[in-house]
Amino acid sequence: MRTLRPALLPALLLALAAPALAQAPEPAATGTAAAPAPVGPFALDPLPYGFDALAPVIDAETMRLHWGAHHRAYVDNLNRAVAADPALAKLSLEQMLARVSTLPKPVRDNGGGHWNHRFFWTLMTAPGTGGQPSPRLLAAIARDFGSLPAFRRQFEQAGLRQFGSGWAWLIVRPDGRLAITSTPNQDNPLMDVVPEAERGTPILGNDVWEHAYYLSYRNRRGEYLQKWWEVVNWNQVSLLFEAAQSRR
Amino acid sequence: MTEETLPGPDGTFALPPLAWALDALAPAIDAETMSLHWGAHHRAYVDKLNAALAARPSLQGKSLEALLARAGTLHADVRTNAGQHWNHAFFWESMAPPGRGGAPDGALLAAIERDFGSPGGLVEAFDAAGAAHFGSGWAWLVRAGNGRLVVGTTPDEQSPLMEGAALSGTPLLVNDLWEHAYYLGYRNRRADYLAAWWQVVNWKAVGARFAAAQAA
Structure with a gap:
């Protein structure tokens, strides 16, 4: 992942994108105050927005737990796994x-958990501030899925059909085409455990672990998947699409 | 549930009634969680299983256990929903209101002491397995083929009755590790849920299952 460095993406986005984002109230401060001192090579980055910024699509308590407890645990457990195996310290995530x-299995679970969540936070923004797919991304979506609404429906179906914990993805395949996939637990399309036909560069992902939506949506995963589009940061997804294209 | 679970006269499986009220397991499990878990999650598995079977005449009329025994040959729609229907029905029967479930005794207690040192040793091993399981799944106490008691977990819809499962044996006790089982009451603190859950374990049911497995 030469150019996709999610730790830097929020800053990049703030520099490039909508002024509304730069004015987001009490954004990183909430997260920074709670961020732990790194005890290993990996750290929990602050959120690029406040816990309540995505409401009512994603409520503040869900964000607080999802970032501050779930994501934090993946980071802590990944650092433990790396500390236990010096050979791992030489590798990037x-x-x-x-x-x-x-x-070791903890690297798959927690390395995936860290990568996926770090990525996920950058894909979202306050309702109404995420813009639209760029013309080039929109053309690729129309080419590979028929239309933007058709893409959304297929992506929601992928999220609904993922049985148990997991993720739905939009990836750029090595041949440049877009594809919708899903993975179980914290696996992702960058992993060699994923079937070759489902590997690629993620440019969008939604978390369908129940912890992502249960407090607000209960068992209604389909409703969460539909509402989630309101907070998708298409400006960011478009940048990721361009980056993936330029690396081909 | 040592007997077979058969579809009704119309060929469909039914959501089994609970043996206690939705609020009877509180505070270990709150009423809203029970209402959703039984009335929405379990119901959806039953409905989806029936829909999946309706499209596959060759599987109709078979018991749930017969379906699980050939899980490797089943389409995912049948396998996942059959597994979840069996697991949830077994889970409900594994619980009783606080103070009503009794305690391990007799042959079951002797087997627990033989294989875990004490009931406390079993609880510790069971909770450790449940806490270590990554993602959706189930924690089990089973009687293995060699007669020993074993603790382990299975992912997603798997049960020890399925061919090729991560754990095999006769199920004696199960706890649900899906986040929907505990998120409203415990949020991300799965370990707290696992520890509190022992207040509602139905040891009488576990003892009866153990006796049936020994006799089989």
């Missing part, structure tokens, strides 16, 4: 994921 079939 992306290098670990690319060979995760050869690494």
Whole structure:
């Protein structure tokens, strides 16, 4: 992942995108205050917005737990796994994921959990501020899915059909085409454990673990998947699409 | 549930009634969680199982256990919903209101002491397995083929009755590790849920299952 460095993406986005984002109230401060001192190579980055910024689509308590407890646990457990195996310290997270079939199970679970959540936070923004797919991304979506509404329906179906914990993804395949996939638990399309036909560069992902939506939506995952589009940061997804295209 | 679970005269499986009220397991499990878990999640598995079977005449009329035994040959729609229907029905029967479930005794207690040192040792091993399980799934106490008691977990819809499952044996006790089982009451604190859950374990049911497995 040469250019996709999610730790830097929020800053990049703030520099490039909608003024409304730069004016988001009490954004990173809430997260920064609670962020732990790193005890290993990986750290829980602050959120690029406040816990309540995504409401009513995603409520503040869900965000607080999802970032401050679930994501934090993945970071802490990944650092533990790396500390227990010095050979891992030489690898970037992306290098670990690319060979995760050869690494201990905690690296797959927690390395995936860290990568996926770090990515997920950058894909969202306050309702109404995420813009639209860029003309080039929209053309690719129309080419590969028929239309933007058709893409949304297919993506929601992928999220609904993922049985148990997991993620729905929009990826750029090595041949440049877009594809919708899903993975169980904290696996992702960068991992070598994923079937080759479902590997690629993620440019959008939605978390369908129940912890992502249960407090607000209960068992109604389909409703969460539909509402979620209101907070999708299409400006960011478009940047990720361009980056993936330029690396081909 | 050592007997077979058969579809009704119309060929469909039914959502089994609970043996206690939705609020009877509080405070270990709150009434809203029970209402959703039984009335929405379990119901959806039953409905989806029936829909999946309606499209597959060759599977109609078979018991749930017969379906699980050939899980490897089943389409995902049948396998996942059959597994979840069986697991949830077994889960409800594994619980009783606080103070009503009794305690391990007799042959079951002797087997627990033999294989875990004490009931406390079983609880510790069971909770550790449940806490370590990653993602959706189930924590089990089973009687293995060699007669020993074993603790382990299965992912998603798997049950020890399925061919090729991560754990095999005769199920004696199960706890649900899906987040919907505990998120409203415990949020991300799965370990707290696992610890509190023992207040509602139906040891009488576990003892009866153990006796049936020994006799089989």
